[in-house]
Amino acid sequence: MLLNTTLRDLERRAAALSLPNQAVIDGACVDALSGATFDNPGPRDGKLLNQVAACDGADVDRAVAAARRAFEDERWRGQGPRAKKAVLHRLADLMAAHADELALLESLDTGKPLHDAANVDIPLAIGTTRYYAEALDKVYGEVGPSPADRISMAVHEPLGVIGAIVPWNFPLHMAMWKVAPALAMGNSVVLKPAEQSPMTAIRLGELALEAGLPAGVLNVVPGLGAVAGQAIGRHMDVDMVAFTGSGPVGRQLMVYAGESNLKRVSLELGGKSPQIVFADCPDFEAAAQAAAWGVFYNQGEVCTAASRLLVQKDVKDAFVARVVEIAAGIAVGDPLDPETRFGAMISERQMATALRYIATAEAEGGELKIGGGRTRLETGGYYVQPTIFDGLNPGSTLAREEVFGPVLGVLSFDTPDQAIALANDTVFGLAAGLWTSDLSLGHKAAKKLRAGLVWVNGWDACDITMPFGGFKQSGFGRDRSLHALHKYADLKAISITLR
Structure with missing residues (x-):
């Protein structure tokens, strides 16, 4: 009602x-x-x-x-x-x-x-x-x-x-x-x-x-x-x-x-959660939607936000293009409007933090694909556009630090071992996800990922019946x-x- x-x-x-x-x-x-x-x-x-x-x-x-x-x-x-x-x-x-x-x-x-x-x-x-x-x-x-x-x-x-x-x-x-x-x-x-x-x-x-x-x-x-x-x-x-x-x-x-x-x-204590997309992803569209909403839901202010997108090189360009397309369709709106799915950030301070990470990513050579700034300035509220950077260096600030805002960083990999190494290359260990049609690969990767929650062919696919918490500094x-x-x-x- x-x-x-x-x-x-x-x-x-x-x-x-x-x-x-x-x-x-x-x-x-x-x-x-x-x-x-x-x-x-x-x-x-x-x-x-x-x-x-x-x-x-x-x-x-x-x-x-x-x-x-x-x-x-x-x-x-x-x-x-x-x-x-x-x-x-x-x-x-x-x-x-x-x-x-x-x-x-x-x-x-x-x-x-x-x-x-x-x-x-x-x-x-x-x-x-x-x-x-x-x-x-x-x-x-x-x-x-x-x-x-x-x-x-x-x-x-x-x-x-x-x-x-x-x-x-x-x-x-x-x-x-x-x-x-x-x-x-x-x-x-x-x-x-x-x-x-x-x-x-x-x-x-x-x-x-x-x-x-x-x-x-x-x-x-x-x-x-x-x-x-x-x-x-x-x-x-x-x-x-x-x-x-x-x-x-x-x-x-x-x-x-x-x-x-x-x-x-x-x-x-939060995380820097990776979402890994292998070339044999069983549902390209579902994975793209999960990649977008995995980081943009709740304006990115989610401890399990999938803020690192790791895509196998064979499909990276096409996959990232689809994620960018989805992000372009996300309208930043008035939180009280029943049609709004992406609202304001919690505070002016948190908005400034997100904008600072965006500026840092640009300065470090990240390729801005969409977003990158504040919006709805006329309202006086704290709104930041859904933002995606491609071509990140694994050692870059955006690839390593938690933003707690609507900013996605994309990295690429060749082999499953490289993907797991990239995913685990963080002080955090709250959540991780992967998309593959290979059941054996899914099992092996899930066991190797150092995270308290691991999702295969889905994101945030759990409920109150399953424990929630992290490894390492999460x-x-x-x-x-x-x-x-x-x-x-x-x-x-x-x-x-x-x-």
Whole structure:
């Protein structure tokens, strides 16, 4: 229903929204103790959306204290699986009932097409909540092969207080990748959304209370990463930090963990993902569409973006020409327009970063095939054209560094061994893909690619049932699937001697 209307109607609905701007701590919506706020501009037009509570160390202290009280008195973890499941399903029901509101908030906050927020982001967040609601009673312990006079068991127990620090590219979806399994295992959570996209996380905290989640079990502390994020990372009473974001921040969180209470850290830190097209590609058009949308979806602001396209020389010119043709048909538009599939970048800073990488690629001799600049300047928003560079040197900046924007670099290869070597020639290892009709080659290449996710004859061809995470400097720990539940639990051995 949301998308079956006009842009003008959607603008009116957006203008009428109540924009969330407070922290959610210990069951109440509150301002920061200092009274401080930060500006939250909209990427669509660069205008101020609202001012949001700027939580600092004092606010994190009270959120962590509330989470610890809730954990220790067992108001949540002490409930049985059926009761927890019912609350999480009620939360999913409320998210579904407010799906239009959440999609509008997400689009306004991030600049992503409302079409994607409504059809992808919010439904996936709801689905993740339901998945872990159903999964929480599927976690079993073990009975050990003990002597006759002893019973030995290994049981899973929640860790305690989880600090979840989530990114701005898929705010609610990424939040639920962490919040849902952490809650399912009986933990309390302090959620810190990115300052660029705080609104759906705050609304989530409000809906969780309405769903019956006890006060203090889920706290939301908006604020600047260097302040609120650091306070979570350094906190002596946070048992684990689950983070998705940049490599430098991930490294800093590990330092904070070592300097504080040796809290556990789970990191997903992005990538420079290769998509390899062999000459025997089974579906030329599908591969070309995947090559284009693998990097241009969500304006390239995707940690698994296929930002390196490796094409075998026999088909490279024809293949790249088709990808360029597809890119030429991608219209950069108003995120609230139901027809838009490519919107604004998250911020002026991120737009400037993408433009800087484009300038560097040109200076280093890359052949600009399409795009290369800012667009829709009259709106005041942060829009960059879909951009493709051919003829990259494997050592060039664009071939090695993550842009997190709509910029594709093309390299060529002769043999499968060269393709694998090029694909693995990066400090990252989040995702990789390949297209071939040779089943043997597909199997061998998938095993040799150093990445946490590998797709053969498809891109991003996975869902909540499969683990998500990387190798090398893309981090460690897994979101999604049943594996995520174990991340938020500890394993305790109990032995009972029979007398």
